[in-house]
Amino acid sequence: MPLEWVDYREAVRLYHTEQVAYACGSHIYSLHGGFNARSGLRSIIDVSSIIATQGSGYGAGRMQGYTPPLNNHTLFKRDAWLCLYCGEHFLASQLSRDHVTPLSQGGTDSWNNVVSACRRCNNHKAGHTPEQAGMQLLAVPFTPTYPEYIYLKGRRVLADQMEYLLAHFPRTSPLHARLRLGLRSQQ
Numbered sequence: 001m002p003l004e005w006v007d008y009r010e011a012v013r014l015y016h017t018e019q020v021a022y023a024c025g026s027h028i029y030s031l032h033g034g035f036n037a038r039s040g041l042r043s044i045i046d047v048s049s050i051i052a053t054q055g056s057g058y059g060a061g062r063m064q065g066y067t068p069p070l071n072n073h074t075l076f077k078r079d080a081w082l083c084l085y086c087g088e089h090f091l092a093s094q095l096s097r098d099h100v101t102p103l104s105q106g107g108t109d110s111w112n113n114v115v116s117a118c119r120r121c122n123n124h125k126a127g128h129t130p131e132q133a134g135m136q137l138l139a140v141p142f143t144p145t146y147p148e149y150i151y152l153k154g155r156r157v158l159a160d161q162m163e164y165l166l167a168h169f170p171r172t173s174p175l176h177a178r179l180r181l182g183l184r185s186q187q
Contacts, residue, residue, distance in 0.1 A: 002150045002168055006051075014053060015045045025049035025160040049158050068149035070111055072097055077152045079116035080178045084138045085130070086121050094118060100141060102127045111143035139174065148175055 006014070012031050014020050026049050033043035068074070076092050083090060085098075098117035101107030104127045115137065117125070125133040144152060147168035151157065157165070162179075169175060 002147050002165055003053075004150065005154055008047065011047050011051060012045050014051060015047065019053050021052045021054045023048035023051045025164065026158065028158075049160050050164055066146050067111070068144055068146065068152075070109065070114065074144075074149065074152040075111075075114060076116050078142075078144060078148075078175070079139070082116060082138070083118035083121050084115040084141075085117055085125070085135050087138055088118060090116075090118050096122045098122045098125060100137065101129055105129065112141050115139070115141050142174060144175070145170060145173070148173060151175070 008029070008031070027046055028049050029047050031045045031047065033045070035042050072095075073092065075097060076095050081089055081092065081095065083095065095116045096119055097114050098121070099107045099109065100113050100115060103109065107113050121135070125135055130137050145168075147165055151162070151165045151169075154161075166176070166179070
């Protein structure tokens with residue numbers, strides 16, 4: 001089960017303290033340490049792109065019912081940097097969080113009630129629901145599962161890491177289609 005992104009320092013610490021149960025994915029770097037005074041050998045730690053740690057920490061059972069924290073970066077990435085009203089792509093700085101059912105009408109600031117919207121569409125919708133404003137929502141908002149949230153938090157995801165994460169996404173996840181579209185547009 002994917003748990004979190006770790007930086008190189010944390011990865012090396014896990015290897016050094018022998019907490020890595022196994023590694024898979026590609027070799028991403030080798031960290032060279034000091035020389036042993038007795039043997040004269042230099043320490044080297046090889047780090048893979050995916051590491052599994054020992055222990056029970058966070059099992060799949062503990063992730064059931066987990067609701068990830070909502071923030072704009074992960075929201076905009078969930079929605080593929082699209083305004084879910086006009087369908088245009090935008091930079092994160094040009095997007096805003098829109099409450100489908102406005103807070104003023106009893107809506108909540110939760111994953112299932114927020115979408116990415118460009119400033120023009122968000123201002124046009126104002127304090128109305130999409131129906132009241134005569135606007136159509138292009139996709140249904142959803143709460144990401146824990147593996148989906150791990151992907152959404154990542155900055156640069158390597159191909160083997162993405163393959164590993166995708167294997168843990170629910171089959172019905174809207175992210176499958178959004179990722180396929182994103183990969184096609186990059187080719």
